[in-house]
Amino acid sequence: MKTKSTFLVCCIIALLGIPSFVHGQPPRGPFVISPKVNPDKTVTFSYLAPNATTVLLDGNQFGSANVPMTKNAEGVWSVTVGPVKPDIYPYGFKVDGTTVMDPANVAFFPNERFKASLVEIPSDSPAIYALQNVPHGSITYDYYPSVENSTGTIVVYTPPGYNKETAKKYPVYYLISGTTDTEETFWKVGKVNLMLDNMIAQGKAKSMIVVMPYGNPLAKIAEQTGKDKPSDVMNRDGDDALKRMKLFETDLITKVIPYVEKNYRTINNRDNRAIGGFSRGGGQTLRAAFNNVDKFAYVCSYASYISPAEMNKSFTNITADPAKTNKDFKLLWSGIGTEDFLYKGTTEWEAYLKDKKINVKTYAIPGGHTWMNVKSYLNETLPILFK
Structure with a gap:
């Protein structure tokens, strides 16, 4: 039987809306703010781990x-680094x-094989990928019937005004991420949506829909049939x-594009379709475009290539009649970083095309195989699509 005092306490708890189990909850640790970007562009990182022996900042790309890192009396490890060049970087x-x-x-950085957090160091004037006070488009997660009776996933950007101008x-x-990246990466790391919002507002780019498919349908099939995810490909x-790559191409051409053109307000001809991708996604881009010249007029390869040997074996349709190829592709664009591990193969492929009299617009910048460089490739190509 409850005493009067116990009964009174229970009534107060009930009246205040306080759960009666709060007394059984373990105490929480100190509140941690991380990362903290300081005015001088140094960055303070913190991590709560009172029982850890060592904590290191893993920020290789900056x-x-x-x-x-150094631990304080509350068990919070911290370190301040920099100043850091303005950009968006992964860390852990x-x-x-x-x-x-x-x-x-x-x-965070969406990826199949690793997970990293993201820190953005703002520039003194807003970067083209920064959130600005302009009209914004929308991001939609969508599902479609994919190859081998699986269900595929895409992320779709629709531009500002899409939901208002319903007749337009x-x-x-079609924008494809790299090896082990996901359909979210061009959005969450590449910031293609904000770049287009800003470019459209500034009159630098045309309003367009961007479709970001998942580049590994074999993994999606395995996941949905209870099989192990296939290992990464070592030999590109x-x-x-x-x-x-052929499986992805089949999925893109026979499943993704028909679904998009049925469910979104698209202009359904090759002059109004572009395809681009980074790393593995760039290789998928080139093969899908070269095998389906009737589908795409704009092709953007970000840090990728096809070897001259494969070109000679599989893509004589591209090299046999350069005048036709140059007419078919309104844009064939290739970008690479000078420290990228794919630099040699990419520049050899570019030289091969030029030797075959194929018009290819090349773009080389410092840096490696990073999403910092990918944003530079987007900055160069988005304004010249569909022009």
């Missing part, structure tokens, strides 16, 4: 690889040898890689 922490994301940060139709850019030019 020059802070394996930087030791190594806690007693195990790499983890930053639990205090909701921005738009050109489409090997038979297994080419087989997987």
Whole structure:
């Protein structure tokens, strides 16, 4: 039987809306803010791990690889690095040898094989990929009937005004992420939506729909049939890689494009379709475009190539009649970083095309195989699509 005092306490708890189990909850640790970008463009990273022996900042892409962090009395490890060049960078922490994301940060790098947090260092004047006070488009997650009776996923950007101007139709850019990236990466890391919002507002780019498919349908099939996810392809030019690229091409041409053109207001001809991609997605781009010249007039390869040997074997339709190819493709564009591990293969492919009298617009910048460079490729190509 309850005493009067116990009864009174229970009534107060009920009246205040306080759950009666609060007394059984463990105490919470200190509130952690991370990352904190300082006015001088240094960045303070923090991680709560009172029982850890060592915590390192894993920020290789902004020059802070394996930087030791210092623990305070509350068990929060911190370090300040920089100043850091304005851009968006992946990072994480190594806690007693195990790499983890930053639990205090909701921005993350979507990838099949690794997870990293993202930090944005703003420039003094807004970058083209920064959130600005302009009309914004929309991002939609969508599903479509994919190859081998699977269900595929796409992320779709529709431009500002799409939902208001209901009679207007738009050109489409099919944009494919790199190896182990997902259909979210061009949005969450590449910021293609904000870049287009800003470019459209400034009159630098045409209003367009961007369709971002998942580049690994074989993994989606395995997931939906209870099989193990296939291992990563080690040889980019090997038979297994080419087989997987063909499966993606089949999915894109026979499933994705018909679904998009049925469910979105698109202009359904080759002059209003563009295709582009980064790394593996660039290889998928080139093969899909060269095998389906009737489908795409604009082709953008970001840090990728097809070897001259494969070109001679599989794509004589591109090289046999250069005048026709140059007429068919309103844009054939290739970008690469000078420190990219694919630089040699890419520049050899570009030289091969030029030797065959194929018009290819080339673009080389410093940097490696990174999404910082991808945003530069987007900055160059988005304004010249559908012009």
